[in-house]
Amino acid sequence: MFEVLVIDNHPLIREYVSTLLGKEGYSVLSAEDGLAALDLLKRSKPKVIFVDLVMPNIDGQTFCRIVRRMPEHKNCFLVVLSAVAAEATVPFKEYNANACIAKGPFKRMGTHILDVLELAKRSDFKAVETEIRGLEDIHAREITKELLLLKHHFEVVLASMSEGILEINGEGRIVYANAAAMEITAMAEERLLSSRFLELFAEEARHGVASYLEVKESKGGPSSPGAEIRLGDKELELRVYPICGDGEKSIALLMDITERRRFEDQLRRSQRLESIGTLAAGVAHDFNNLLTVIQGNADIMSMDLQQTHPHFERLQEILRQVQSAKRLTGQLLGYARKGRFEVRLIDLNQIIRETVETFGRTRKEISIHVELDPELEVFEGDAGQVEQLVLNLLLNAGDAMPGQGNLDIQTRNVSHKEISGSIFTPKEGPYVMIAVHDTGIGMDPETRERIFEPFFTTKQMGRGTGLGLASVYGAVKGHGGYIDVESEIGRGTTFRIYLPIKRSASTEVPGEPEQDRLDSSEPQRRGTILLVDDEQAVLKVATEILHKLRFNVLAAENGSEALRLYRKKRKEIVLVILDIVMPGMGGSEVFQELRNLAPEVKVLLCSGYSIQGEADRLIGIGASGFIQKPFSLRSLEQSIADILQPGGS
């Protein structure tokens, strides 16, 4: 005696087949739909299964597919027993069924059922029939064909959707899943169907999901408006729709938003760094104004004192400290990508060799391995920033290895396709890569998240400024490049920096910086300079410096005052020194007005911000030069000389 399973949602069919086969000595199990049948298959192993096609909760076609994938049951003899078969050609072989019987009068159906069972036994459950049995009645054949086509159409639509769709029955069990749902849940159909929807999710998320399933009535909208939820390593947006008119069932729509979240995180992070950058640049600008006043006053005092004066050395110390402070504000501006940017062709290998030599001398206990690509492309960039970048990377690696350690530095030409494992999508084109790997203490993910923020430091108070990696970030962004960081506590850290290889025809190969061209034969009378700055203290000290340089000075605190003075004294004025950032009428507007009054006017721009941006633009349309605050007496003199000397701009 062997077991036969009959699956049909009509009690009459189940009862008839059970009675018929019971009389023939078979042990008969019955189930009302595919879901109930899958439950039965967990504890019994029927040799023959009769299955209806159209059923709620896992239809016959899906059931056949699943059974053929179950190691325990895949060799059973499957018979499709369906009313649909009486009305349309059922491609039962595509369902991997062995035979198909069209439903009809019991008398005829019974004969076919018994015949099929005999065939199954005779063939050791292996026979596969070609024809549908019991097709004498062709009642309404065309009608169902249309219905089947319509069903097929929906199947195709559902299968090609990128959203995962799950149908959940009143008990919270999954009875339908489209292809996307299987992919998103990373579960095969045979595991997904009949499993409990809630159990897909982690324990702590289940309560929330359960509350969406409890909503049974809907006005067409979802009961969970785009709830975000984790499933394995994926971020999902979940919407649950109760099925209208069928209060027991729900449809769950799963959208994989992992990628979208990743991009949003990336955007948020760069926006944050950007806003910190703006703040940092603002602070640097104000400090530069303060430093201008300190440096100017100290310069003037130094000029008036003999070198033997007891305070002379103190003034030199003040000037040295101003230079250190200027480097800090310069780094801040660099981070905000508002630093000076002098474009040259850069040989990265050369910069690394020089930097490693300097660094190696200070950290003899670290063993440094350098692997530089001899074919490394030169690229366009700011040599000063790139040097800073390399040095900061080395210093950072050194700090991560307080005792001994290995430091590996590598350069290589790469294409954008090789920039992997990163959270950004690099622009197409060739890049040079510098990789710096240390065997130091490593970082946890929280630290790694914040290392590029200015003033973030893990070092002891007083040891790090928190600006090193921030300026690396600024320099890389300024060059249009990318940074990738890999780190693990106790294993070390690898920074990979990718800088795009850009070359414009006009860029010169790196050369020696120009020699100091300070003119030693100063003329006695040098004319009048119109000085425009909204900071009183800056005006005062700069006026004094210009007097020292033997210029007459007209000082204006704002734009309109400047224009009034220029109109009045334009014949005397040889140069206008113009602050760019001023309240009310800004430097750009004043510049335009001056140019309208006198197209030949010479204007030296001046700012606590850098040349990038507005100053660059004004130079492009005729301003004569730019000087960065804080400036020394000597550098101001130089800038003025460059403009006023014969042939100067």
Next chain:
Amino acid sequence: MDITTLAEELGLEEEDVRRLVKTFLETTAQDLLLLDQAFSQRDAEKLRASAHHIKGAAGNLELSEIAEAALAIEEKARSGIIEDPAVPIQLIRERLDLIRAQLSVEG
């Protein structure tokens, strides 16, 4: 309906056939309620499915009048026509009552 002949044809005991017919009466009565409900809810798909259910079971027992009445409802509903099925339902109920009476006499 002749239970004895049907039992012979199906190769079953009369008692078995009686039980099958009882199941048919019960499920069809339920389906008729669903038909009523589907019409009042103006739900064409539910109308079609319930009629289809009745048609199939009646066909199994070769009760052609019931099967045809159910088919008429099914076809209309399939084309989206929601028509009051009161007349065919009435016809089916009458036939069911006859069978029920027959069963109780013979039983």
